[in-house]
Amino acid sequence: xxxxxxxxxxxxxxxxxxxxxxxxxxxxxxxxxxxxxxxxxxxxxxxxxxxxxxxxxxxxxxxxxxxxxxxxxxxxxxxxxxxxxxxxxxxxxxxxxxxxxxxxxxxxxxxxxxxxxxxxxxxxxxxxxxxxxxxxxxxxxxxxxxxxxxxxxxxxxxxxxxxxxxxxxxx
Amino acid sequence: xxxxxxxxxxxxxxxxxxxxxxxxxxxxxxxxxxxxxxxxxxxxxxxxxxxxxxxxxxxxxxxxxxxxxxxxxxxxxxxxxxxxxxxxxxxxxxxxxxxxxxxxxxxxxxxxxxxxxxxxxxxxxxxxxxxxxxxxxxxxxxxxxxxxxxxxxxxxxxxxxxxxxxxxxxxxxxxxxxxxxxxxxxxxxxxxxxxxxxxxxxxxxxxxxxxxxxxxxxxxxxxxxxxxxxxxxxxxxxxxxxxxxxxxxxxx
Amino acid sequence: xxxxxxxxxxxxxxxxxxxxxxxxxxxxxxxxxxxxxxxxxxxxxxxxxxxxxxxxxxxxxxxxxxxxxxxxxxxxxxxxxxxxxxxxxxxxxxxxxxxxxxxxxxxxxxxxxxxxxxxxxxxxxxxxxxxxxxxxxxxxxxxxxxxxxxxxxxxxxxxxxxxxxxxxxxxxxxxxxxxxxxxxxxxxxxxxxxxxxxxxxxxxxxxxxxxxxxxxxxxxxxxxxxxxxxxxxxxxxxxxxxxxxxxxxxxxxxxxxxxxxxxxxxxxxxxxxxxxxxxxxxxxxxxxxxxxxxxxxxxxxxxxxxxxxxxxxxxxxxxxxxxxxx
Numbered sequence: 138x139x140x141x142x143x144x145x146x147x148x149x150x151x152x153x154x155x156x157x158x159x160x161x162x163x164x165x166x167x168x169x170x171x172x173x174x175x176x177x178x179x180x181x182x183x184x185x186x187x188x189x190x191x192x193x194x195x196x197x198x199x200x201x202x203x204x205x206x207x208x209x210x211x212x213x214x215x216x217x218x219x220x221x222x223x224x225x226x227x228x229x230x231x232x233x234x235x236x237x238x239x240x241x242x243x244x245x246x247x248x249x250x251x252x253x254x255x256x257x258x259x260x261x262x263x264x265x266x267x268x269x270x271x272x273x274x275x276x277x278x279x280x281x282x283x284x285x286x287x288x289x290x291x292x293x294x295x296x297x298x299x300x301x302x303x304x305x306x307x308x
Numbered sequence: 309x310x311x312x313x314x315x316x317x318x319x320x321x322x323x324x325x326x327x328x329x330x331x332x333x334x335x336x337x338x339x340x341x342x343x344x345x346x347x348x349x350x351x352x353x354x355x356x357x358x359x360x361x362x363x364x365x366x367x368x369x370x371x372x373x374x375x376x377x378x379x380x381x382x383x384x385x386x387x388x389x390x391x392x393x394x395x396x397x398x399x400x401x402x403x404x405x406x407x408x409x410x411x412x413x414x415x416x417x418x419x420x421x422x423x424x425x426x427x428x429x430x431x432x433x434x435x436x437x438x439x440x441x442x443x444x445x446x447x448x449x450x451x452x453x454x455x456x457x458x459x460x461x462x463x464x465x466x467x468x469x470x471x472x473x474x475x476x477x478x479x480x481x482x483x484x485x486x487x488x489x490x491x492x493x494x495x496x497x498x499x500x501x502x503x504x505x506x507x508x509x510x511x512x513x514x515x516x517x518x519x520x521x522x523x524x525x526x527x528x529x530x531x532x533x534x535x536x537x538x539x540x541x542x543x544x545x546x547x548x549x550x551x552x553x554x555x556x557x558x559x560x
Numbered sequence: 561x562x563x564x565x566x567x568x569x570x571x572x573x574x575x576x577x578x579x580x581x582x583x584x585x586x587x588x589x590x591x592x593x594x595x596x597x598x599x600x601x602x603x604x605x606x607x608x609x610x611x612x613x614x615x616x617x618x619x620x621x622x623x624x625x626x627x628x629x630x631x632x633x634x635x636x637x638x639x640x641x642x643x644x645x646x647x648x649x650x651x652x653x654x655x656x657x658x659x660x661x662x663x664x665x666x667x668x669x670x671x672x673x674x675x676x677x678x679x680x681x682x683x684x685x686x687x688x689x690x691x692x693x694x695x696x697x698x699x700x701x702x703x704x705x706x707x708x709x710x711x712x713x714x715x716x717x718x719x720x721x722x723x724x725x726x727x728x729x730x731x732x733x734x735x736x737x738x739x740x741x742x743x744x745x746x747x748x749x750x751x752x753x754x755x756x757x758x759x760x761x762x763x764x765x766x767x768x769x770x771x772x773x774x775x776x777x778x779x780x781x782x783x784x785x786x787x788x789x790x791x792x793x794x795x796x797x798x799x800x801x802x803x804x805x806x807x808x809x810x811x812x813x814x815x816x817x818x819x820x821x822x823x824x825x826x827x828x829x830x831x832x833x834x835x836x837x838x839x840x841x842x843x844x845x846x847x848x849x850x851x852x853x854x855x856x857x858x859x860x861x862x863x864x865x866x867x868x869x870x871x872x873x874x875x876x877x878x879x880x881x882x883x884x885x886x
Contacts, residue, residue: 138872139656156719157653158346159662161868162875165455168448172350173649176642177726195592224588226709228722260590260714279443286437287356289632290639292725295732300739300808333626336634339641340622341853343861344868345615345649352642356635363631378630402864458874459867466863550687551629556745560629 140166141191141262143184143219143233144174151233152184154219154262160185163270171272171280177290180281184271192242192263199250199261208244215266216245220258231262313494316487317428318372320497322380323390323485323533325365329381330540331395331412332358333547335405343402350448354409357441364434371430382551386536386544390485393532394477396539403456403466404474410449411478414511416442422498431496450514457518467520475522480532482507583784588714591657599783602776603713604658606785608665611651613677615669616850618644620684621693629687636733637690643726650719657715670855678836679766681844682758688741688748692755694734696763696801702727703797704767712784735804742808749809756805757813764828765836767794773833795825802826 140160143152155174160166166185175183216239219231235252239245242263250257272280288294309317335355342348366377395412399405420442423435456467484500491497508525515522551560570578575594582589589595622641628634652662668674679697684690705727709720738755741748768790771777780786802812803826816829838844 156650156722157656158649159344160346161455161865161872164451165868165872168451169346169350171444172353172448173346173646176349176353176639176646193592195590197593221590224586226717226721228718228725230714230718259588260592276444276447279440279447283357283437283441283444287360287635287639289636290643290726290729292729292732295729295736298732298735298739300742300804329631333634336625336638339625339638340618340645341857341860342645343857343864345645345652347861347864348618348645349642349649352638352645356638356642359631359635359638363635366631381631382629402861455867455871459871460863462863463867463870546626549627550624553629553687554745554747557748559740559744560633 138162138166139188140170140185141188142170142174143186144170144180144229145182146179148181152182152219153229153233154231155229157188158185167270167272175281175284177287178281178284180284181277182272182274183280184269186264186268186270190265190268192246193261194246195260196258208247209240211240213238213240216242217264217266217269218245218249219262219264220249220253220256221260222256222258224259231260236266310494312487312490313496314372316485316490317431317496318369319390319485319487320491321365321369321372321431323392325362325369325377325380326389326391327395327412327481328358328365329362330391330543331408332356332360332362333543334395334397334399335409337399338405351405354445354448357445361434361438361441364438368430368434378551382548386541389536389540389544390533391540392477392480393537393539394474394481396537396543397473397477398539400470400473401466403463404470406449406452406456407467407470408474409445410453410514411474411511412481413442413445413449414514415478415482415507417446418503418507418510419498422503425498426496428496453514453518453520457515457520464519471515471520471522476526478508478511479504479526485533580782583712587712588717589712590714598779599713599785600658602780602783602785603716604655604660606780607651607655607658607716608660608668609675609677611648611655611665612669612674613680614644614648614651616676616680616854618648619850619853620680620682620846621690623684624687624690627687628690633737640694640730640733643730646726647719647723650722651716654713654715654719666858670851670858672842672851675840677766678839678844679762681839681846681850682762683846685758686751686755688738688751688755689759691734691737691741691752692759694730694732695738696734696756696759697766698727698730698734699801700763700766700794700797702731703793703800707786707788707793710784710787716785738810739808742810752808753810756810760813761832761835762839764794764798765831765833767797769833769836798826798828 138160139157141157142155144155145152158166158169158173160169163185167183170183170185174180216237217233218235218237220234221231235249237245237248239248242265245263246261249261332355335351335358339348339352339355342351362381363377366375366380369375369380370377394408397408416438420435420439424432424439426432426435456463482504488497488500492499512522576596579589579594579596618641621637625634625637625641628637652665655665656662665674669676684693702724705720705724709717709724711717711720738752741752768774771789771791774790777786777789781789802817805812814829816827818827820827839847
């Protein structure tokens with residue numbers, strides 16, 4: 138089963154979609170997410186969500202849908218809405234934008250779109266809050282912090298690697 | 309620190325470093341051959357962490373006698389290693405590897421929590437660093453113990469087979485070294501008998517919860533870290549192969 | 561986009577025109593967006609070959625993890641080979657966003673149907689090969705990956721950006737190693753030169769056939785999947801590496817290698833494409849060994865994956881029962 142992974146780099150940054158992992162269940166998937174996306178800094182929190190539970194729309198899809206499905210009345214639930222807002226070079230996809238109460242994912246998206254104003258977004262993901270499996274806040278010290286000490290795999294630690302000028306080739 | 313205490317501490321740090329290095333080495337043999345891409349990555353993380361801990365312990369020893377960590381790992385004869393049979397065993401199958409790692413993590417969680425409070429600062433600092441990672445390891449290997457024990461008939465059978473080998477050897481990992489008594493007396497190390505009890509209780513509880521009863525506790529025996537076993541010799545022949553190729557080399 | 565309800569009836573030609581206009585404008589195509597079947601097919605082909613190359617690429621260097629000659633080199637090599645697994649992982653993810661399944665792709669690799677980079681079918685004979693692979697093979701790969709990081713398909717491009725940042729570490733650690741050995745003891749220098757002699761041509765070849773023999777290139781360039789041709793990328797690789805290798809005191813095993821003052825580029829001799837195609841098609845020195853190793857790992861892991869599934873099924877069943885009872 139495939140699980141989308143959302144990583145938060147610092148407490149003031151949003152959770153961002155970084156890729157997915159295979160995992161047989163949520164616990165397995167969350168540990169795999171840490172192993173795959175937390176082996177270098179930085180992270181303070183990770184979420185995994187079953188890929189098939191995510192409601193997705195691109196700007197193109199939204200434009201081509203003849204009309205919006207009328208919002209059905211129903212019990213409100215909490216949804217996390219994520220958005221991609223630029224074509225810039227990036228290693229992450231959608232960013233967490235807002236948490237909304239709505240009767241369904243499409244309704245949640247409409248609320249988010251209405252609030253997005255000038256920045257309509259290029260792609261949207263909507264996730265039911267109950268589908269989110271998150272690392273515990275106290276896990277940070279043992280799950281994420283130690284990666285900072287593994288400097289041997291950080292390219293910045295190597296600086297400029299250049300040979301000293303050498304007299305003649307190997308004969 | 310008296311000469312007795314120093315030499316006992318050197319032996320203790322070397323034994324801990326050797327165990328971490330050899331276990332990390334065994335784990336690293338899986339890199340590229342795991343059962344799932346994500347698990348390949350996971351085990352490579354654990355291998356790096358354990359070898360990283362070996363670096364910490366060799367470094368702490370270095371502060372006492374100036375020994376070079378690389379020379380300790382790559383130029384020391386097998387006879388002078390102080391590793392235990394538990395970490396020297398070949399990697400075995402996935403059940404053997406993960407159960408060994410789980411048992412090791414359990415022991416480390418117990419021992420490091422105590423060493424963190426040691427009055428010998430280099431020891432306490434290294435322990436605090438290593439312990440953070442061990443807590444995460446236990447989450448990972450604890451997850452695996454439940455899946456191995458409660459997964460399929462085959463995973464359970466393989467796990468019990470692995471425990472038949474590992475459980476009796478577990479004592480050799482946890483047992484005190486001949487010089488540890490001096491260190492306990494000097495207050496550098498915690499009481500080893502309490503540590504042993506806590507480790508075995510914690511491991512047994514988790515195993516039984518996964519329907520993997522390891523059987524009765526092995527009789528306390530000597531650690532037997534000064535015996536050169538075939539597995540240690542084979543492992544070190546590989547580990548030191550390149551480093552020994554060119555004795556002239558100033559750097560690798 | 562302001563298209564109204566009529567959009568759903570847009571013809572294939574209109575859709576294609578709009579798709580190509582988006583790419584020309586530098587927009588990224590995302591999962592869910594309209595794309596030609598051929599774009600999807602080409603991407604799955606390229607991305608999966610790339611993923612397989614990363615996974616098979618763990619093997620030649622992985623064989624030296626247990627023999628790495630210092631604590632730091634051991635940590636570095638485990639991390640590096642682990643990164644190759646990670647890169648395979650990111651790339652399978654990108655292919656999955658196009659509707660491919662990782663299981664199917666892996667089956668194609670294991671059965672020998674899928675291709676992967678020819679360079680990983682050469683043996684690693686000495687420890688210096690590990691450094692040379694980092695410097696040359698990863699150096700060549702980065703050139704290709706920097707280009708693909710600009711590709712028009714969002715998930716592939718993002719995977720590449722992540723891979724490039726990690727691959728730079730691979731390149732630097734390899735270069736650091738080879739320079740150390742090229743300036744070390746006579747035995748180390750011989751080892752470094754021998755590694756260069758064996759890895760130079762496979763690295764030059766791995767960037768792919770000449771553009772005249774690469775039928776897919778024009779389409780891939782038009783759709784923004786590739787933004788440079790194989791020969792352009794190869795030239796970048798040669799220009800970067802030849803002077804550095806020479807400065808380290810090593811000799812490039814190409815008697816025709818010369819610097820062209822007029823163009824400012826290094827010019828290499830003829831490439832043995834017969835060898836390249838032989839190795840790609842399965843007849844390289846290590847093809848059988850590499851596939852056997854992957855098959856063995858997959859077969860040995862079957863019971864592990866079954867245990868995971870069985871536990872998850874039982875666990876999930878229990879969770880659902882609890883939900884019903886509540």
